[in-house]
Amino acid sequence: MAKLRAAILGYGTVGQGIYRILQDKREELHRSLGLDIEVGAILVNDLEKPRPDTPGVLITDNFDDILAIPGLQVVFEAIVGEEPAYGYLCRAIDKGCHVITANKVMFSRYHIDLHERAKSKGVYIGYEATTAGGVPVIKTLKNLLQVNSVQRIQGILNGTSNYILTSMRTDNSAFDEALRDAQALGYAEADPYNDVSGMDAFHKLMILSALAFEEQPEREEVEVRGIDTITLEDVKRAEQEGLRYRHVAEIVRHPDGRLEASVGPQLVGPDHPLYAIEGVNNAVAVDTNYIGTLTLVGPGAGMYPTASVMVEDYAEIIGKRAGFMISI
């Protein structure tokens, strides 16, 4: 039976989701793709930490062990932060592995660099999970860019911020209380700074910019504001006026070619397409020349939505018959 070996880097919420989906869907993926996928190793930070059982899988805190497993061809990366994730992915690509990442902080900076490296090695990078969680905005953009050009992208790109704003309005929760709920539900990172400061949405907007416009605006020229200055009173006052706060990331290509981006809270009314986007949902609206405006809405975080699009990336790479070595 033709078999592929994969490794998972990072075994938090998303890493565990990938493992579970690959186990649950192994038979089905084998049937539909004609290849069996086996998780050979998982990279963790702390070997002593208790974790769900993964029979037959090498658990290691040393990346050299990962690269040494025989027949490794796919690396799923679900680590937080630029390093060591970037260094690991470079080494995996250099070894001829396809990589599938959920790491927006790293990818928003090394997007172009990693793509060039992957191209030179004839491997693919899947990065659907970096932006808008379970919402397939990357695949949709890639597809429509084959025929359309994009003028503007506007979205709710941070599920935690949207969850907090929703919870403040519907449950009368104070900001801190709503944030703690979001963390307990696994939506917010352990360090919530990136979420509530707007930086997380900014990273995702930069990834969308690189894809849609093949360039990114100068980082220091983008105004980034978070939701951390919005009080329960602000939210309630807006509600009385029939309005809702939404945290919106936006980028426009002006007719002269200049890119203009901003990230911050906006007040919207019932006819605004982002008014009804509630809870941990993300939404991305793309203005194109032929199709007009296309909007995608779905869960922007969570174990299974994020892990699911990473396994879809894997299926897409297989669909390309991307130079896998097949051992029968």
Added chain:
Amino acid sequence: MAKLRAAILGYGTVGQGIYRILQDKREELHRSLGLDIEVGAILVNDLEKPRPDTPGVLITDNFDDILAIPGLQVVFEAIVGEEPAYGYLCRAIDKGCHVITANKVMFSRYHIDLHERAKSKGVYIGYEATTAGGVPVIKTLKNLLQVNSVQRIQGILNGTSNYILTSMRTDNSAFDEALRDAQALGYAEADPYNDVSGMDAFHKLMILSALAFEEQPEREEVEVRGIDTITLEDVKRAEQEGLRYRHVAEIVRHPDGRLEASVGPQLVGPDHPLYAIEGVNNAVAVDTNYIGTLTLVGPGAGMYPTASVMVEDYAEIIGKRAGFMISI
């Protein structure tokens, strides 16, 4: 230069859109896909009818002339109704052509039959344009079905009905007046029966059912109601209560495997995801096991949105290097 020859069947709004996009994007598609595409022939109903100039293209009312053009490999079909469209596509497939269709009435009935025929000939069928116009619901469903299973699909699938309902509410137009506007704007078919009776949405729902559930419910068991019984007074009364009429097509897979489908008007409030879907827009919400609910919104009709997704289908087929004969 590697060149592909295509034919367009039907030269109404959508057929003309395909021709224009293929002309406008010819250089770009050649660069990105590595193949040049040339429209060799267009099939029309009435040779005498005035139409935009198409230099060097055979204009014919005889399908035999289409099949006889040398090197034909792709057929774009934008005819209305089951026949002669179905017969033409069968003959094109038997000749080894890939086919890309926008014909929902035909495709909702011959979905499975055409797929089997195409498979036996090693060619592809593109049908993104049959359902929800410029909204890429077919590609998105195909992609997420690789990992997810679908429990429910709910959508606004007829742009004309939504345009009429919107126009009644916002412009105080009577039903007939709003319908005439929709026809003048090219949204409604010349014969609006399919649109306003709910049959058009029903056909699209059956196409989604075949894709998501690999089967269709018995046609006579589906309750189909249109918007033709809704009066301006109904719309205004709903507005005073903060509600809006939406024409919703819905299909559910029950835990026992049974499919249940319905098509008809529903009253929705501001927190319903379909409340803010205005004008000629379509929306499709898909409930899945891993991702949760994913919603896509965009223009459900019009020359360029529909034609654009057909050219994207072409790009996708090329991406599969689908057994094209390449003449250098």
